[in-house]
């Protein structure tokens with residue numbers, strides 16, 4: 001509550017007088033209570049309410065100094081937001097009036113009175129119109145308006161809170177909700193900054209995850225709007241977060257704060273733990289997960305510059321294409337077919353894509369899938385912002401692999417997979433990239449290649465001169481050398497993969513000339 005507009009008035013003495021006045025009235029009522037019990041119960045409540053109210057005003061006044069605005073905190077015994085940009089305000093919240101030496105008792109009384117006032121305030125809400133009647137009875141006429149005005153503000157404060165609940169699981173979903181996970185990650189960083197005294201710690205993959213305890217509350221400040229976070233357990237293993245703020249900030253919270261949390265959590269995850277490689281094979285339903293420590297990026301990837309540029313642009317368009325996909329009524333997914341001989345950089349390209357987009361990679365080995373429903377459940381579990389990789393998928397459509405175990409045959413699995421990609425199920429998760437790799441595109445099922453399934457075809461071929469230059473820069477930090485011309489000549493006639501060239505350059509990195517001579521000898525030998 002802000003006193004600023006009434007600063008010139010001597011509130012302290014007035015409140016002190018009112019305090020004794022109301023106390024006197026209560027005593028009077030208590031003695032009068034005999035036959036009119038019900039009516040007087042309300043009077044007593046109102047009297048207590050008024051006393052508490054005056055008392056809090058007095059306390060509140062004692063808590064503020066200089067230009068800091070006065071505030072009334074109800075039922076907040078713990079120090080609040082550490083994120084507060086103004087440390088002076090933060091101190092004021094927990095500091096006891098300087099005038100008193102009985103700090104602890106004041107804090108206790110303050111909390112107790114605040115709670116009492118809240119309860120009574122709720123009661124008064126139900127009494128509603130009688131507020132003025134009560135005021136008539138107990139408060140000197142000249143102070144009634146102010147009292148009612150302040151009481152209404154008090155009641156409104158409670159009434160105008162808006163709460164958003166973010167559940168861990170959506171109905172009929174077996175994966176944790178993205179928003180819930182993002183909130184957990186985001187609040188994990190706030191836990192360290194805040195004043196809360198109890199946290200939960202668990203091992204999350206390779207790292208320790210810190211989450212807020214249920215008894216605690218985190219107050220966050222977003223662009224001047226204060227919000228409160230609470231964690232709750234609805235039933236064992238089922239949690240939710242409650243986000244409470246003033247009703248008038250509803251739009252800002254929904255349109256800016258929650259998207260901001262999603263963004264922050266992505267950045268935090270990428271920074272803290274790196275990308276993940278999840279292996280989906282016999283470990284169903286839980287994938288084996290390791291941190292993807294592949295430093296390959298588009299900077300170091302040795303492919304034709306034009307091709308590199310096209311892929312990067314395509315990925316950027318995809319990442320920013322939420323609205324576009326919605327507008328054209330298509331699931332926000334993209335299919336890549338990468339083909340080329342072994343060692344031409346198919347896996348390196350996938351790692352570069354993951355690093356560029358900040359998406360986890362899911363290595364999908366579907367050869368052990370038992371049934372249609374298992375396949376469906378695996379695919380439905382794949383989260384958003386992920387790259388689903390089907391390496392050497394041509395093996396799946398090989399008709400010579402015969403099912404002898406009663407499992408779903410690879411060919412069937414493959415056709416189900418294709419149906420999943422563009423069928424009704426495809427809309428279940430957004431922002432996913434499907435990557436199919438194969439060494440040879442010849443003889444592939446044409447249904448796979450049809451547009452909509454494979455949006456982008458990338459052919460990675462043998463090492464070209466520009467790819468070699470990139471490799472020479474990566475391994476030898478060379479931009480030019482007299483032997484480059486000779487290498488260029490040889491690469492025009494020799495089929496050598498970037499993996500082979502990289503292998504040669506790695507053998508002798510201390511002397512660039514020796515390394516290049518060895519490479520020339522290797523290429524000569526091949527030709």
Ligand SMILES: Nc1ncnc2c1ncn2[C@@H]1O[C@H](COP(=O)(O)OP(=O)(O)OP(=O)(O)O)[C@@H](O)[C@H]1O
Pocket residue numbers: 300301302303340341342343344345346347348349467498499500502
């Ligand atoms: N285009 C490339 N740019 C940079 N390095 C490359 C490239 N191609 C291959 N390499 C190097 O060769 C290694 C093997 O390449 P990679 O696994 O990406 O090839 P691949 O086409 O996926 O092979 P396979 O089909 O056998 O899985 C990589 O770790 C990398 O060091």
